[in-house]
Amino acid sequence: MELVEAIILSVLAASTPLLIAATGELVTERSGVLNLGVEGMMIVGAACGFGGAWLTGSIFIGALFGIVAGTLMSLVFALMALGLAVNQVATGLALTILGVGLSGLIGARFVGERITPAAHLHIPGLTDIPLIGRILFGEDAFVYFSLALIIGVWWFLYRTRAGLILRACGDNHVSAHALGYPVLKIRMLAVMFGGACAGLAGAYLPLAYTPFFIPGMTAGRGWIALALVVFASWRPGRLVIGAYLFGAVTILQLHAQGWGVGIPSQFMSALPYLATVIVLVLLSRARTGGSTAPAALGTVFVPDR
Amino acid sequence: MQAYQRMLDPTPNGLHSGESPLLQTLGLSKRYGDFLANDSIDIDIWPKEIHALLGENGAGKSTLVKAIYGLIQPSAGEIRWQGEPIVLSGPSEARSRGIGMVFQHFSLFDNLTVAENVALGLDGKESFKDMSARLEQVSKTYGLPLDPRREVWQLSVGERQRIEIVRALMQDPKFLILDEPTAVLTPQEADQLFIVLERLKAEGRAILYISHKLEEVKRLCDTATILRGGKKVDTCNPRLETAASLARMMVGGEIKEVKAAAGRQTTIPRLVVNDLSLTPDEAHGVRLEHISFELKGGEILGIAGVAGNGQDELFAALSGERLSKDPGTVVIEGIAAGHLSITKRRKLGAAFVPEERLGHGTAPRMRLSENALLTGHAASGMVHRGFIDTAATLKTVDRATETFDVRKAKRDPEAASLSGGNLQKFIVGREILRNPAVLVVSQPTWGVDAGAAAVIRQALLDLATAGAAVLVTSQDLDELAEIADRIAVMFHGHLSEPLATRDATREKLGLLMGGSSLEPKEAAHAVGA
Numbered sequence: 065m066e067l068v069e070a071i072i073l074s075v076l077a078a079s080t081p082l083l084i085a086a087t088g089e090l091v092t093e094r095s096g097v098l099n100l101g102v103e104g105m106m107i108v109g110a111a112c113g114f115g116g117a118w119l120t121g122s123i124f125i126g127a128l129f130g131i132v133a134g135t136l137m138s139l140v141f142a143l144m145a146l147g148l149a150v151n152q153v154a155t156g157l158a159l160t161i162l163g164v165g166l167s168g169l170i171g172a173r174f175v176g177e178r179i180t181p182a183a184h185l186h187i188p189g190l191t192d193i194p195l196i197g198r199i200l201f202g203e204d205a206f207v208y209f210s211l212a213l214i215i216g217v218w219w220f221l222y223r224t225r226a227g228l229i230l231r232a233c234g235d236n237h238v239s240a241h242a243l244g245y246p247v248l249k250i251r252m253l254a255v256m257f258g259g260a261c262a263g264l265a266g267a268y269l270p271l272a273y274t275p276f277f278i279p280g281m282t283a284g285r286g287w288i289a290l291a292l293v294v295f296a297s298w299r300p301g302r303l304v305i306g307a308y309l310f311g312a313v314t315i316l317q318l319h320a321q322g323w324g325v326g327i328p329s330q331f332m333s334a335l336p337y338l339a340t341v342i343v344l345v346l347l348s349r350a351r352t353g354g355s356t357a358p359a360a361l362g363t364v365f366v367p368d369r
Numbered sequence: 370m371q372a373y374q375r376m377l378d379p380t381p382n383g384l385h386s387g388e389s390p391l392l393q394t395l396g397l398s399k400r401y402g403d404f405l406a407n408d409s410i411d412i413d414i415w416p417k418e419i420h421a422l423l424g425e426n427g428a429g430k431s432t433l434v435k436a437i438y439g440l441i442q443p444s445a446g447e448i449r450w451q452g453e454p455i456v457l458s459g460p461s462e463a464r465s466r467g468i469g470m471v472f473q474h475f476s477l478f479d480n481l482t483v484a485e486n487v488a489l490g491l492d493g494k495e496s497f498k499d500m501s502a503r504l505e506q507v508s509k510t511y512g513l514p515l516d517p518r519r520e521v522w523q524l525s526v527g528e529r530q531r532i533e534i535v536r537a538l539m540q541d542p543k544f545l546i547l548d549e550p551t552a553v554l555t556p557q558e559a560d561q562l563f564i565v566l567e568r569l570k571a572e573g574r575a576i577l578y579i580s581h582k583l584e585e586v587k588r589l590c591d592t593a594t595i596l597r598g599g600k601k602v603d604t605c606n607p608r609l610e611t612a613a614s615l616a617r618m619m620v621g622g623e624i625k626e627v628k629a630a631a632g633r634q635t636t637i638p639r640l641v642v643n644d645l646s647l648t649p650d651e652a653h654g655v656r657l658e659h660i661s662f663e664l665k666g667g668e669i670l671g672i673a674g675v676a677g678n679g680q681d682e683l684f685a686a687l688s689g690e691r692l693s694k695d696p697g698t699v700v701i702e703g704i705a706a707g708h709l710s711i712t713k714r715r716k717l718g719a720a721f722v723p724e725e726r727l728g729h730g731t732a733p734r735m736r737l738s739e740n741a742l743l744t745g746h747a748a749s750g751m752v753h754r755g756f757i758d759t760a761a762t763l764k765t766v767d768r769a770t771e772t773f774d775v776r777k778a779k780r781d782p783e784a785a786s787l788s789g790g791n792l793q794k795f796i797v798g799r800e801i802l803r804n805p806a807v808l809v810v811s812q813p814t815w816g817v818d819a820g821a822a823a824v825i826r827q828a829l830l831d832l833a834t835a836g837a838a839v840l841v842t843s844q845d846l847d848e849l850a851e852i853a854d855r856i857a858v859m860f861h862g863h864l865s866e867p868l869a870t871r872d873a874t875r876e877k878l879g880l881l882m883g884g885s886s887l888e889p890k891e892a893a894h895a896v897g898a
Contacts, residue, residue, distance in 0.1 A: 225493045232478050232489050239476035242440060243490055244460030359479060 071315055072199050076207055077273055079311030081106075081265040083210045085289035086296075086303050087217055088261020093293055094221065095254035096234035096247075096360035100156025101141055103286025104163020105259050106266030109134040111171035113267025114277040118174055123182045126271050127206075127264060134263015135256050137163060142255045146248050149364045160286070168279045175277060182206065182272040204272045206264075211304075213261070218300040230254060234358030237365040247365055262286065295344035297356040306344050313339045389452040391416050391575045392437065392468075392544055397446035399432050406432040408599045409446060414544065419566060419576045421586040421607060423619050424596035425818040426790045430579055431473075433596070434546050437577075438470045439463040465492065469542030471533045473549045473579070473816065477521050483532055484517035490536040500539075508535050511565050525677020527558065534562075538569075545569065546577045549816065551585060556846060556879050558675065563589055581819060582847075583612040597621055620820055627826045627851055636666035639838035640687075640719075640807045641700040645707075647686050647693060655679035657686060658862045664838040666806070669829065670867060671853030672842040673878055679862040680811065680842045681724070687809050687840070688721040689714045702806055712747045718806035720744070722796055722813065724842075726789060730796045733785035737777075738762035740784050741769070741799050749803055769798035773824055790821035797825050801832055808832060811842040826852050846878055860884045 085102055092099050112133035117126025137159060144155045182204040185191065190201040221227040230250055233240045237247045265285070270277045288310065296302035313336040321332055396409040407429045414420050424430050435441045437448060439457030447454045450466055457463050460470070477486050484501045491500065501517050508515045513531045521529060530550065537545055547566075551559040566576055566589065580586055586593060586607050593607040595618045602618050641664070647657040657679055664670050674680055685691040686707075687699060693707035700706060701717045711721070721744075723729040731740045742762045745751050751761045766781055773794040777787055784792060797813060813829065814822035830852055833839050843849050849856050855867035858881035865881050880886075 225488070225497075228481070228485055228488060232481060232485075235478040235480050236476075239478055240489075242460065242472060242476040244439070244462075244464070245489075 069195055069198060071319060073203075075308065075312045075315045076199070076203060078314055079308045080207050080210045081268045081273070081285055082289050082292060082310060083214060083304065083307040084206070084268065085262045085265035085286060086292045086307060087210070087214050087300070088258035088265075089289055089293050090296070090298060090300065090303055091217060091221075091230070091261075092254050092258030093361055094234045094298060094358055095230050095251045096237055096358050096363065096365070097145065097251050097255055098152045098156065098362035099138065099141055099145075099159070099255060099258055100153060100290065101137065101159025101163065101286075102258075102262050102289050103282060103284065104160035104166075105134045105137040105262035106163075106282045106286045106289075107167040107280070108137050108163045108170070109263030109266030110269050110281055111167040111174070111266075111277060113263070114174050114177075114179070114270035115170060116267075117179050117271055118177055121179075123179075123271050126179075127267050130263040130267025130271075131260045132263070134259040134261070134266065136259070137263070138255050138259020141259070142252045145364075146252055146255070149366050152362050152364070164280065171277050171279060175279070178276050179271070181275040206268050206272050214300050214304055221300065231358070234360055237360045237363070241365070241367050247367065251365075262289075265289070292340070294357075295340060297344070297347075298358060302344060302347055305347070306340055309343055310336050310340045388416065390414055390449070391451060393449040393452075394433070394437065395447050395449065397433065397436060397443050397448065399429075399436060399441060400444040405599050407436070407443070410596070410601050412594050412601070412604070414575050414577060416543075416573050416575050417570055418592060419570055419578055419590045421590035421593035422577055422579045422596065423583075423586065423593055423615060425619055425820060426788050427818075428596040428619070429599040430596055431548070432599075434470065434548065434577065434579070437463070438468060438546060461492070464490075464540055464542075467541075467543035468546070469537035469540050469544070470546040471530070471537050471548060471550055475529050475533055477529055477532060479522040480520060482518055482520050483515050483524075486521060486532055487517075487536045487539060491539060503539060504535065507539050511535070511538060511568075512561055513565075525675070527676045534565075542574065544575045544577070546579075548579045549581065550578075551580065551582060556875050556882075559585070581817075581822075583607075583615050584847075586615070587612065595619055616819055627823055627830065633667050633834050635668045636836060637703075638663050638700075639666045639702055640664040640809075640840065642687070643698055643700065645683075645686060645693065645698040647682060647691060649682055650691065655682050655862045657682050660862075660864045662857065662864065662867065664807070664840055666836045666838050667833055668855070669833050669839040669841060669853045671849035671856040671870070672840065672859055672864070673844070673846060673849055673856055673882060674842075674859035675882055676844060678859045680859055682862070683859065683864075684721070684723060684809065684811050684842065688719075688723070715744070715747045718748075720800035720803055720805035720808050722800055722808070722810040724811040724815065726792050726796060727785060731784035731792065734783055736781045736783055737766045737769075737787075737795060738781050740795075741765040744799060745803060765799065765802060766795075768802055769795050772802065773798035773828065790817040793817050794821055794824060797828060801828055804835075805832075805837055807838045807840075809840045813841060813843065814845065814848060822848075846875060858882055 085106055089099065089102055109130035113126045113130030116129025117123055141155055141159050144150045145152045184202050184204050187201050191197045221231060229245055233245065233247050233250050241247050266282055269281055292303060292306045292310065296306045317332040317335045321329055390413040392414045394410055394412050396411065397407055398405065398409050399407040410433060422430050422433070432441070436443045439459045439462055448457065449455065478489070484504060487504050488497060488500055504517055513535050515528070515531055515535060521532070534550070550562060570576060578586070578590055587610070590607050592604060593615065594604045595602040595615070597619060607615060642660055642662050645657055645660040649656055655678060660683065662670065672680065686693060689709060689711035693699060696705035696708040698707040701714055701719050704717055706714050706717060727733045732743065738759070739762070742751050742757060745765060751758050763781060769775060775791050775795045775798065777791060787795065793814065797810065800808060810829065813825050817825065826848065829839055829841065841849065841853060850870055853870050856870055856873045856878065857867040858865045858878060860882060861884065868877065
């Protein structure tokens with residue numbers, strides 16, 4: 065029982081940064097912009113988040129530093145890809161390279177330092193319930209925030225007019241422009257939201273997951289978040305399933321390797337990817353037609369004036 | 370100034386006395402680089418007026434209405450609304466002043482529902498629920514039925530246009546711009562639209578009506594302004610003009626009349642369809658039901674019908690984009706071809722021109738020579754041992770350019786850079802130059818100006834005269850009457866018996882297009898005779 069509880073707790077911890085970063089990227093892509101710089105924004109968010117917390121001693125201010133850093137990184141992308149209409153794929157890749165270098169520079173002086181990680185919730189009575197108590201009522205604030213975030217994004221996209229306009233920009237920017245919507249402005253806001261989420265997801269790693277900063281500590285999570293958005297066919301609900309499934313299989317295969325299951329470790333390491341792809345492909349088969357991807361995704365828009 | 374304006378006002382005397390025009394442009398110009406798309410255009414639009422805007426493709430109609438709708442800023446001149454100069458920051462400001470627009474190239478979102486599409490065209494002051502209720506009410510009032518919950522990608526062209534019209538009507542506009550609204554409608558649907566427009570006019574609104582159909586303009590419009598090469602040629606009363614005189618003003622010369630060669634001989638059956646039934650591969654497609662016809666060489670068969678009644682599915686089945694399990698359902702040049710791929714059918718001598726020019730007929734971002742190769746690779750000697758013969762592909766472009774008068778900026782531009790009419794001439798030309806035995810063409814002149822349409826129709830007639838079998842699907846009954854020998858109608862996946870064109874009156878075709886059967890009437894005639 066102890067083991068099951070420990071596994072579920074580590075699954076949630078492993079999944080949360082993926083979920084936060086992927087949520088931001090989902091909103092960005094729904095507006096029609098493909099920002100491949102998630103990994104770069106995350107790692108800069110991690111360095112700045114750790115720096116903020118180390119300097120002030122506050123996890124909250126550290127998280128804010130992460131958010132601001134991610135947003136600033138995304139503004140670089142917005143300036144290039146939206147303002148100057150540069151190819152989005154190239155700009156996003158460049159942003160990741162920039163972010164990896166920049167985070168090394170910013171984080172150099174923090175390497176080897178430690179902070180007190182984010183506190184976990186403790187409600188006497190509730191948190192002490194065996195098995196489910198710590199899982200439901202004993203998480204850190206990031207876990208609860210990530211779930212509120214994805215529910216908020218779902219509500220925004222499907223229940224508000226602003227969300228409808230954002231989806232419209234992603235579906236057909238020419239029509240959205242013809243109806244008088246400021247396509248570039250909307251996309252810039254969506255890109256900034258994606259940057260803020262990526263920065264926060266990056267900051268989660270040194271603030272809650274491991275209480276120290278090392279260069280390259282995002283270890284490809286930004287790329288996984290990008291892939292999750294695609295496999296979730298741009299739907300918030302599936303994104304939650306995908307993120308937790310990926311986290312779960314990652315942790316389980318680690319334990320399985322520890323127990324000495326007679327399967328090559330390379331195959332076990334590939335399992336999370338395989339399982340996520342298979343499940344999300346099965347899910348997306350349910351749709352009978354139309355296009356699942358935002359139709360204008362990754363295309364440059366220059367309004368004629 | 371007022372008096373001067375009134376003197377120029379061409380509408381019947383006294384109609385506008387004491388009022389000022391609802392909308393006026395004074396010396397409106399729009400320059401793109403060196404190109405003057407609009408050259409100081411003056412136009413007055415009065416309340417209770419249906420004002421036609423005529424001109425060939427590229428005459429500057431779209432630029433003018435975009436400026437009036439606030440989509441682009443004029444380079445010079447001014448726009449007056451109810452007598453006062455205005456500067457429109459964008460379409461939402463135009464809409465809030467009471468200017469509505471129905472676009473020719475629909476400004477719809479394929480992956481959103483009808484209701485969401487309509488909501489995006491409104492200012493969002495009412496709740497989505499109220500808006501949906503009002504949408505259903507407006508669509509009922511004006512006889513434009515729509516299901517608010519369906520997504521646009523599932524709808525036919527005609528239904529899509531209905532969304533645009535309802536969306537514009539829901540803004541309760543004082544002034545409505547319609548860009549070629551009847552291009553995709555049946556005569557009955559068009560008549561119904563005219564009733565809606567007359568009603569809007571009686572309610573005191575003004576309408577700016579862009580159309581290529583001159584008879585329609587004569588029937589419906591009070592005033593007509595004609596543009597040519599970015600300049601205003603004239604403003605006149607279309608009821609006092611003939612279609613020919615209007616066309617002359619548009620083109621600046623005579624339009625060649627389409628002529629069928631006398632004594633065209635029909636030969637052997639070249640395209641035979643036997644009891645073709647096909648389930649659609651997407652949930653909302655139309656099922657083809659027992660379609661049979663026989664098309665001989667030297668003959669043109671027209672297929673009429675409202676968009677979305679199975680014409681797309683029939684085209685896919687004939688071209689080989691959809692395969693049939695039974696090879697005998699489609700017979701090309703005497704060979705059962707129902708199971709053959711599009712390339713194999715091309716090798717049998719068939720050629721296909723789909724409805725959609727960009728994306729289906731051509732790859733928009735590829736050059737014309739590359740697009741020539743895409744349909745010509747199988748049977749036109751453009752490929753030698755796996756290598757492309759660039760000279761041969763360029764030669765095809767040059768021949769099509771020369772034969773069909775394709776106007777373009779460079780020798781071999783991207784397909785998307787051509788205007789609709791010129792691209793269509795290229796696509797039809799590309800297929801005709803392959804000397805096909807069977808040509809299947811869908812909507813050959815949709816959104817194409819009168820000059821280009823005449824060239825394309827003449828080419829189809831000449832091809833039939835040369836012995837080919839030609840199948841033309843079109844929503845334009847005048848076009849079918851002009852070129853087809855027989856006309857059949859598609860409705861809900863069924864194809865009617867073809868009527869000889871001389872017997873196919875608009876009434877009969879209209880009944881068939883609406884799903885009624887002709888038989889009781891025929892029987893009554895027979896009894897009467």
